[in-house]
Amino acid sequence: MRVTSSAAAGLRLELSLVQPVLWGAAAGMWRSDSGLSDRYRRYLRTMHQVIRASVPLMERAAQRCEALPGDPVAVPLARYLRAHAEEERGHDDWLLADAAVTGMPPGELTRPGPPAHVAALVGAQYYWIEHGHPVALLGYIAVLEGNAPAPGLADRLAHETGLPRTAFDTVRLHAGLDGGHSGDLDRLLDELPLDDAQRTAVSVSALYTVAALAELFDRIAEAPAAPHSPSGEPR
Template sequence: MSFFERLIGETRTEREAFIAIPVIQRALRHGVPIEMYLAFLGQAYHHVRHTCRLLASAAARCTDADARYITALLEYIGEERGHEEWILDDIDALGGDADAVRNSQPELPCRLLVAYVYYAIEHVSPYAMLGMVHVLEGMSAAMATAATASLQAALVPADRQGSGRGFSYLSSHGSLDQEHVGFFRDLVDGLGDAAAEQAIIDTACIVYRLYGDIFRGIDAGFAGVSHAA
């Protein structure tokens, strides 16, 4: 069994719990109200804007023996730079207030997610970053295409659905992260370091829960509001 296969197996419970979150199921099947989608984009902005900083933090804590990992992290930084601006553009395209989001503070679940990954990189292992990558990239690749289709059908008039405006961040991650997942698999299968592997598994399990709490929090914030998009 490869490490990637072990990672999939040992995070199955957390992954299934994440996918089963009611608001995620509704988004995949029927879409959600535009206010809820904008709330998601607002929280996505706040964790995505830390991605390059987290990758850099992990690279800075590696040793010369981690040259292959450092190279991968630097490549990742180049690919992830500026994605938070995609999110602000989507918010603006859907009539949201991008400047307000830029100047706002994230909700507590988002703060805890970002803070935990910083902590894990600094105090557990720089390889903990790959636990977060596994969850966010894996979930994007698995769900973004379906979610984009459902959300566009629910929120965008039929004659405007081909434009993709308002969904550039989400839709791009459907195809882009398929490539990232393959890159990730090759990277982790070549580690051969038991401590690094365990740090990845542990962080992935925790990130599934913390990332899920972002969606649970958004759903709770709209309690009592009709779920019909």
């Protein structure tokens, strides 16, 4: 039995219990050391693989809503998803532009075949959209937009890596945009006539997303071993 009538407040309470895991993984990824530039490039590559799926996910969830006649959640949810998809459209291109400024080779971010941990993060949402209720996607959105980059992170990264400030435009923009998006999502969660099963679907999706995103950050943070010459000296 839920102790609050607010779906948004209930979700935020549940997330507060697990978010330290995500914050710790992010701190490891952004730690100040000589590998920060390489980790940032890995971040751009990985997040492009994630973000390029955002609009297709929302569009598919909206289509599923529109195939649920008589569902009181479906109509307002589809309206939100269609509008939010337009707000998010092109954000993957921001990451491509940032990567180009860092000197990453053209096409490196758009190569096919994302790694399994990226597919696991995003792919679970497709499963719940197709075989559960598309409202589950709100848990995923809540985590991604509720953990926007901290204000000032972009400037710190530019200072510590020596890369141009324009290499961090996506980090800077999301630090400002996602707070407002989180407020919109909270209002939607409280306005939707969610039943217990739908609230649970949102919660399960959100908690899973925290765990999968923390693993993704941990993998970015794991610097590859430096190559060595046959004599044992670093190349």
